[in-house]
Amino acid sequence: MDSVILPKLNKDFPSLNVAEMKELAENSIMLSFKSIEKLKLEKFPKVSEKFTNSIQDKIEDLILQNNKLSFKDIKIHRSVLNSYTNKKGLCSLIIQSSIEYSVKTNDSEYKKVQRRLNTEFVYVYENSENEHKSLSLSCPKCGAPVSNLGNKKCDYCSTGIVDIAKKTWILNDIKMS
Numbered sequence: 445m446d447s448v449i450l451p452k453l454n455k456d457f458p459s460l461n462v463a464e465m466k467e468l469a470e471n472s473i474m475l476s477f478k479s480i481e482k483l484k485l486e487k488f489p490k491v492s493e494k495f496t497n498s499i500q501d502k503i504e505d506l507i508l509q510n511n512k513l514s515f516k517d518i519k520i521h522r523s524v525l526n527s528y529t530n531k532k533g534l535c536s537l538i539i540q541s542s543i544e545y546s547v548k549t550n551d552s553e554y555k556k557v558q559r560r561l562n563t564e565f566v567y568v569y570e571n572s573e574n575e576h577k578s579l580s581l582s583c584p585k586c587g588a589p590v591s592n593l594g595n596k597k598c599d600y601c602s603t604g605i606v607d608i609a610k611k612t613w614i615l616n617d618i619k620m621s
């Protein structure tokens with residue numbers, strides 16, 4: 445799908461380095477495996493709260509079930525552009541990676557697994573209310589939610605707000621396809 449998606453992406457983001465985005469997707473996948481195996485959330489660059497919470501939930505589920513996953517021979521064979529949408533102040537780019545690894549649970553034997561993972565990045569580009577709930581912004585002083593990304597001051601306490609989520613690609617989700 446690279447040949448279909450790339451012209452649209454280049455039109456909207458002429459300076460976007462697609463190879464770098466694919467590398468970021470692959471590194472994020474590897475960090476996800478590492479976090480799950482260590483049962484400790486690793487430091488991810490530029491991620492949404494939704495993504496952090498989903499990894500943390502997976503770790504907590506494993507701890508509650510007294511399970512431990514071990515991975516070995518993790519190989520990412522190829523990453524390609526899978527889809528790109530641009531609507532209502534939000535762009536979404538999905539990079540699909542074919543991956544192979546061996547996994548074992550607690551004392552079981554390693555089993556070989558092959559999967560496709562979709563890594564979603566989002567980009568906020570418009571100063572308008574956004575109906576997507578995966579990104580959030582709150583006041584640094586009082587913690588009140590910021591309802592409009594165009595606000596420069598908190599509606600409750602009038603503290604100045606710097607919109608760091610705007611105009612940057614953020615890892616929003618990794619899912620199996």
